Amino acid sequence: MPVYEFFCRKCQEPFTEIMSVKEHDQRMPECPHCHGTKEVEKRISAVHAVTTKKWLTS
Ligand SMILES: [Zn+2]
Structure with missing residues (x-):
């Protein structure tokens, strides 16, 4: 399953979640x-972003 990266604006801390x-x-x-x-916002899809674009805009 892909690993997704998120960022909590409240804590100012990034974290990853496998889902x-x-x-x-x-x-x-x-x-x-x-x-x-x-306060959680989506960052990048780490796995899917590796081979193509490093940053995906939403
Ligand atoms: Zn938090």
Whole structure:
């Protein structure tokens, strides 16, 4: 499964989460630091981004 990278604006901490594409579309992960989801933003899809573009804009 792909590894996704997220960033918590509240904690100012990045974190990664392994989830299916379907899961990724349906929910935002919990921040491991504050356990909130409201301030979590999506960064890049690490696995899919490696061979093509390093940064994907949303
Ligand atoms: Zn947080």
